[in-house]
Amino acid sequence: MLLCDIGNTSFHFCDGQDSYKKSVKDFDPKTLQEEVFYICVNPQIKTLLEPLSNWRDLSRFIDYTNYYPSMGIDRIIACESVENGIIIDAGSAITVDIVKEGVFSGGYIYPGTEAMQKCYQNISSALEYSFNYELDLDIMPKNSQDAITYGFLKPLQSEVRSHQMNLYLTGGDAKKIAKIFPDAHIDEALLFYGMKKIIQRANLC
Amino acid sequence: MLLCDIGNTSFHFCDGQDSYKKSVKDFDPKTLQEEVFYICVNPQIKTLLEPLSNWRDLSRFIDYTNYYPSMGIDRIIACESVENGIIIDAGSAITVDIVKEGVFSGGYIYPGTEAMQKCYQNISSALEYSFNYELDLDIMPKNSQDAITYGFLKPLQSEVRSHQMNLYLTGGDAKKIAKIFPDAHIDEALLFYGMKKIIQRANLC
Numbered sequence: 041m042l043l044c045d046i047g048n049t050s051f052h053f054c055d056g057q058d059s060y061k062k063s064v065k066d067f068d069p070k071t072l073q074e075e076v077f078y079i080c081v082n083p084q085i086k087t088l089l090e091p092l093s094n095w096r097d098l099s100r101f102i103d104y105t106n107y108y109p110s111m112g113i114d115r116i117i118a119c120e121s122v123e124n125g126i127i128i129d130a131g132s133a134i135t136v137d138i139v140k141e142g143v144f145s146g147g148y149i150y151p152g153t154e155a156m157q158k159c160y161q162n163i164s165s166a167l168e169y170s171f172n173y174e175l176d177l178d179i180m181p182k183n184s185q186d187a188i189t190y191g192f193l194k195p196l197q198s199e200v201r202s203h204q205m206n207l208y209l210t211g212g213d214a215k216k217i218a219k220i221f222p223d224a225h226i227d228e229a230l231l232f233y234g235m236k237k238i239i240q241r242a243n244l245c
Numbered sequence: 246m247l248l249c250d251i252g253n254t255s256f257h258f259c260d261g262q263d264s265y266k267k268s269v270k271d272f273d274p275k276t277l278q279e280e281v282f283y284i285c286v287n288p289q290i291k292t293l294l295e296p297l298s299n300w301r302d303l304s305r306f307i308d309y310t311n312y313y314p315s316m317g318i319d320r321i322i323a324c325e326s327v328e329n330g331i332i333i334d335a336g337s338a339i340t341v342d343i344v345k346e347g348v349f350s351g352g353y354i355y356p357g358t359e360a361m362q363k364c365y366q367n368i369s370s371a372l373e374y375s376f377n378y379e380l381d382l383d384i385m386p387k388n389s390q391d392a393i394t395y396g397f398l399k400p401l402q403s404e405v406r407s408h409q410m411n412l413y414l415t416g417g418d419a420k421k422i423a424k425i426f427p428d429a430h431i432d433e434a435l436l437f438y439g440m441k442k443i444i445q446r447a448n449l450c
Contacts, residue, residue: 180351
């Protein structure tokens with residue numbers, strides 16, 4: 041059994057033990073013969089997979105009662121993987137979702153690291169600095185690079201901490217922002233746990 | 246005596262009682278004969294004003310000891326206007342500065358309302374919503390518009406509240422974000438108070 045989390049840039053596979061990525065540009069899903077359970081936020085790839093009977097879309101087996109219609113399937117699956125906690129998925133956006141007693145209780149969207157960097161650049165060329173992820177957020181900044189780094193990271197940290205819940209950190213940029221959440225469980229395979237849960241609950245194998 | 250705060254888009258005048266704006270595009274500073282004390286973040290206008298003897302640049306009379314070299318003169322003057330507190334200046338960027346016992350103790354830069362709106366749009370067309378400033382930030386969002394609104398406003402609110410200090414709110418977008426800071430002193434003339442302080446301290450009139 042193969043699991044696959046398909047994003048805008050890559051197919052992220054998990055064969056039970058190891059995980060590996062294939063680029064959306066190069067990889068042809070027809071070349072796989074075995075059964076693949078997948079989730080997909082990429083509309084073009086989704087259309088491509090529909091006629092392939094060995095590719096099984098896990099989004100069909102979700103109970104959507106507690107989620108909202110435009111919520112991404114990746115956020116939903118991440119929520120399914122946790123019983124109590126906050127899940128931060130750091131990608132092109134940073135999604136922050138709360139699950140209490142296995143039920144999604146809401147979440148929000150903060151800009152991702154690259155998007156925020158560009159945002160500051162677009163405000164003024166005087167703010168064209170890369171973020172300093174080593175910054176001590178307990179000290180108020182006194183230079184421009186620190187001022188935008190703090191502006192990006194500290195408000196997010198303050199909001200997340202205010203919930204006083206267990207924190208799960210996943211996504212491509214998880215390691216970048218891990219320093220501001222030293223108590224977080226960092227797990228890039230979080231979505232795969234959620235997918236396995238759905239498969240078991242729906243008796244799919 | 247006329248005071249003038251010059252930004253990228255306008256000359257903001259204060260004649261002691263009333264304040265009014267003139268567009269940078271239309272207004273010719275040579276047409277004014279009376280003495281004007283000004284601060285200016287616009288490099289082109291700054292060059293234009295240098296040869297005019299009745300336009301007096303207040304940035305020359307600041308004690309920069311506690312500030313940092315690339316810090317905008319508008320932020321510095323706002324800090325000069327307050328003895329103890331947090332100053333939020335909501336413009337193209339939202340600057341958040343802390344003053345304790347009359348001394349600047351650091352500050353940071355958060356994206357302004359328009360910049361953040363564009364930032365979300367650039368991440369995904371699925372996030373092309375305008376912010377809902379009426380949103381109740383005590384409830385976790387369950388739709389996309391609320392998810393980006395909360396993502397923009399709540400982290401900022403959490404960080405600012407964590408300092409537990411008096412809050413002064415100024416800048417063109419002060420009214421937009423005022424709802425999330427119900428205890429703030431909203432004062433669009435904050436910079437003018439700072440300018441008057443500098444004038445008095447330097448015995449300029």
